[in-house]
Amino acid sequence: MIGVDWLSGPIVWWAWLGIALALALLELFVPGTIFLGFALGAAAMALVAVLAPALSGPPLLALYGFLSLFAWFALRRIFRNQSSKSRIVTKDINE
Numbered sequence: 365m366i367g368v369d370w371l372s373g374p375i376v377w378w379a380w381l382g383i384a385l386a387l388a389l390l391e392l393f394v395p396g397t398i399f400l401g402f403a404l405g406a407a408a409m410a411l412v413a414v415l416a417p418a419l420s421g422p423p424l425l426a427l428y429g430f431l432s433l434f435a436w437f438a439l440r441r442i443f444r445n446q447s448s449k450s451r452i453v454t455k456d457i458n459e
Contacts, residue, residue, distance in 0.1 A: 376417070376424075380410035397443060401436025408435070 387403035408431045412419065419427070 376420075377410045377413035380406050380413055384410065397439055398436075401439055402432045404435035404439070405429075405432025 384403045384406035387399045387406060391397070391399040391403060405428055409424070409428045412427060412431075413424075
């Protein structure tokens with residue numbers, strides 16, 4: 365049975381950094397910013413794994429979900445104003 369046993373141990377932060385790197389690389393090949401929030405969440409989890417090594421299992425995964433969701437909403441808010449629509453100029457600079 366496959367479980368979350370890999371989430372407990374001294375090298376958990378390496379696993380989270382590997383996941384963050386893989387998701388960031390996947391973001392380069394997939395349009396949009398879907399995986400970037402998950403990559404930032406995994407990078408934050410690497411820091412959490414270093415600072416709080418006693419956390420393991422489902423609470424760690426729940427924290428990853430929360431941090432990824434927070435990062436995704438933050439990125440959405442940051443990149444909200446950028447759009448691919450053409451600008452409508454209402455005032456000429458020569459007037």
